Amino acid sequence: MAQQDAGYINYFSILGLNPDAKPGEVRKEYRRRMKELIVEISRAEITEERRSHFLLEMAKLNAAYYVLWNGERREAYWTERSALISLEERWRDAAKAGDAEAEPLRREFERRLRDFLTKFIEEAMISAGRDKDVIEESNWDMAHERHAFRILRHYRQSLYQQILERLPYVDVTEPKISWDERRRVARAMLDEAVSSSADARS
């Protein structure tokens, strides 16, 4: 399953819990992990790169708590996540078999995947930051939120890319790649760049 669900954010894993974890465990684990993270942040020398990293880690923990602690949200999240994983599998099977059903499945999958990632990454992480329990535990404020937009969009797209990597090619035929050959081509391109740069300077 590890391969098949990569990219579909798993808030249980983020808190180190099983999907049957009780709300009390969610709260306890969230608090513990948030405290650890805050200690780590206080000890670290903050660079731009680390700031982004810590902000994302904090947003992930906040969203994990926000989504899993509330029964309704938790149910909606886990149901949609499981449905998407199954839809991806159906589409991949249909595409492999060359079924006519593949294209409608692809469209449905694409639409639901984008909705899922937007709802359970950007929206959940921003909404979590406005929850009073979360504010109390993480000291998340409007300054965090302002900085987080760009980082969350990047994170959402990285997850999308992870999923895309294993999907059938749609807008281009599947390339046949030999990485030894690619390495040779890259070296040749570098040789050409060096020699044309030398020509230009001389």
Next chain:
Amino acid sequence: MATNAHSTEDKAIDQDLLAKAIARAVIDGDIVNFRFIFTPLSPARQESPEAFEDRKYAYLQPDADMEADPGFREVLAMVKEPDTWRHILGELDARRPARLPAPLLLRLADQAVRGGKYTAAAQAYEQLRLRARMQQLFFDEARDALAAGDIPRAVAGYRIATGLEYNYAAFPEPLPVVPDYQRRALMMHGDYPERPEDSIPMQEPTTLLRTALEYLLLSPEAAAQIEQTADAPVRVEFLVQLVHAVDPQWPAFAERYRETCGLMRAYQERIEHAIAQRGQSRGLADEIEDTLGADPEQLPARLLGRELGKAEWWQYLKELASAHPPAALFVARQAIGAREIIVPRYRSDGPLPERLGLLPSP
């Protein structure tokens, strides 16, 4: 492949023109034209009311010199390869978004790298899902070259690798990172330097080196990698070659910079006095006018090589960064009365100004 028309009841398309247009887009590394040929509204589509042979689409065709080029002929043969050609015609006939032929798109991406069209290459590799690995190949080559002291190869490698970067946070869709130096230069000079030493060119030499690498390579990660791989003298040499690679017209700018420094030197003491007497800087404008006998705006105009009229400092900075991206590293904002201008500024104890030919003769 037959060279006569590929036709249906409704429309005939000259196959030879079509094949040459595709080959030209590939050899040029032109992903815009390549995609255009396959878009739903493309004149090469059966469903389009436009004629592919119309004169307004002549820009898609190669000229005689290109047609004679062996590289073009090789790509044309790739286009006309029976399986590929069958696929192309099938996609243009189908009433749905086309599936681009991967071998041609891959060649287009490679051609774009060769032509320095890194954003086009990044888009093509991204569509083929190869971008991150291709980028890593170039990073590896560049790092190895730097470690081996092969600076020209390291510069070329890092330029290509960072040119293939993608911005996944772009809204609404991910886009290649573009070399928008005019915007980055403005951000770099966003805060007015309260003290001269706060300005970008007056940073500690090692700090300026890092700033310059990040700014010119558009990548803090690449700058960090270079810092870890090479010691300071190698980084200076790397940066000098990078400046010339990014801006082939650098010597012309350096000459104007030296001239402007000559003007500045004439009233440097007065500027320093005025800075010390901040709040009374109206006097500085008078002094500059006395010294130059003209509007102080001529300083940025001389740096740029042309006047922009009554333009603000940031307009000059944007124009300068667009024409000579590295120039933004060697200028600073200077208030003169109610206005600001950009002036040349450098640390004479740093290695870069001398190596880049910016120091005026004594």
